[in-house]
Amino acid sequence: MSLPTKVKIVEVSPRDGLQNEKEFIPTSVKIELINRLSAAGFPNIEAVSFVSPKWVPQMADGADVMAGIQRRPGTIYSALTPNLKGFDAALAAGMDEVVIFGAASEAFSQKNINCSIAESIARFEPVAQAAKSAGLRLRASISCSLGCPYQGEVPIGAVVDVARRMLALGCDEIDVADTIGVGTAARVEQVMRAVTEVVEPSRVAGHFHDTYGQSLANILAAMQAGISIFHASVAGLGGCPYAKGATGNVATEDVLYMLRGLDIDTGIDLDAVVDIGQWISSHIGHKSSSRAGNALAARKAA
Numbered sequence: 001m002s003l004p005t006k007v008k009i010v011e012v013s014p015r016d017g018l019q020n021e022k023e024f025i026p027t028s029v030k031i032e033l034i035n036r037l038s039a040a041g042f043p044n045i046e047a048v049s050f051v052s053p054k055w056v057p058q059m060a061d062g063a064d065v066m067a068g069i070q071r072r073p074g075t076i077y078s079a080l081t082p083n084l085k086g087f088d089a090a091l092a093a094g095m096d097e098v099v100i101f102g103a104a105s106e107a108f109s110q111k112n113i114n115c116s117i118a119e120s121i122a123r124f125e126p127v128a129q130a131a132k133s134a135g136l137r138l139r140a141s142i143s144c145s146l147g148c149p150y151q152g153e154v155p156i157g158a159v160v161d162v163a164r165r166m167l168a169l170g171c172d173e174i175d176v177a178d179t180i181g182v183g184t185a186a187r188v189e190q191v192m193r194a195v196t197e198v199v200e201p202s203r204v205a206g207h208f209h210d211t212y213g214q215s216l217a218n219i220l221a222a223m224q225a226g227i228s229i230f231h232a233s234v235a236g237l238g239g240c241p242y243a244k245g246a247t248g249n250v251a252t253e254d255v256l257y258m259l260r261g262l263d264i265d266t267g268i269d270l271d272a273v274v275d276i277g278q279w280i281s282s283h284i285g286h287k288s289s290s291r292a293g294n295a296l297a298a299r300k301a302a
């Protein structure tokens with residue numbers, strides 16, 4: 001199959017990128033990050049999550065973050081909402097999109113959201129209904145679609161089954177997530193082809209962590225399977241508190257560099273993203289893990 005001419009990048013650094021940072025990042029830094037990302041042209045920014053602050057303390061200031069940002073018209077600002085309590089907070093914060101997040105692995109579902117897959121779907125039902133009545137976009141994420149840190153291999157049928165159930169809840173978009181970055185290109189293509197038999201390809205997203213350095217190859221494989229929405233995080237920030245050892249998301253700078261080389265349009269200013277990657281890395285005190293970002297920044301400095 002030919003590659004898409006246009007790709008939508010969902011920037012997840014403010015949420016997935018920062019949620020695992022041990023030191024609390026000041027609300028003002030989170031706000032500036034989102035404002036800079038908005039200005040760089042991202043069509044969709046996963047900004048905050050409304051989850052239990054006991055489980056993920058770094059995300060406890062979601063309401064203040066949303067109250068402080070300058071919204072760019074046309075940008076979709078998303079929040080993770082595991083239950084109605086989270087949904088109510090998201091509605092009050094004026095989110096454009098809420099994200100329910102389940103897993104294709106029972107073990108991970110228990111660790112991450114403290115319930116079975118079936119219980120999670122039942123919990124998401126009222127959230128989905130509330131989102132639809134409020135006119136918000138609804139997205140679902142399926143963790144461990146390529147493997148689980150507790151259970152190991154995850155059958156493709158389990159991913160397809162959760163995707164089907166998420167679709168039945170009325171989701172506008174469904175993320176196939178490689179939480180621990182174990183997927184390789186052939187398997188990614190198989191999983192994407194299987195999921196797109198039940199969900200239209202234009203509504204499926206690839207969410208890849210780069211633990212094994214496979215993300216760019218996996219994005220290419222997913223594009224070959226008809227996918228044109230990908231999640232990425234500036235400077236490769238990220239990690240899930242319930243997936244020990246997993247590194248960050250694929251770095252946005254690397255994805256944009258690859259897509260530019262393939263002549264695929266994203267509408268995002270790579271140069272601005274390189275600056276954002278260096279700036280946020282200096283704020284959180286570790287070096288950017290984006291190869292393209294560091295190379296382009298070095299070239300600029302020279």
Ligand SMILES: CC(C)(COP(=O)([O-])OP(=O)([O-])OC[C@H]1O[C@@H](n2cnc3c(N)ncnc32)[C@H](O)[C@@H]1OP(=O)([O-])[O-])[C@@H](O)C(=O)NCCC(=O)NCCSC(=O)C[C@@](C)(O)CC(=O)[O-]
Nearest residue numbers: 050051052055082085086101112113114141143177179240
């Ligand atoms: C889902 C729950 C809440 C269940 O947690 P629980 O303990 O089973 O739920 P509960 O209903 O018994 O509530 C326990 C306490 O949490 C509070 N609470 C309950 N809900 C909320 C809420 N929405 N906002 C704020 N507070 C909340 C609730 O009020 C109560 O407070 P207490 O009475 O003890 O003071 C919990 O397990 C949780 O918050 N988990 C966090 C999961 C999370 O954020 N994980 C990281 C994001 S997922 C991810 O990174 C993967 C992804 C999406 O990127 C894709 C990939 O790569 O795989």
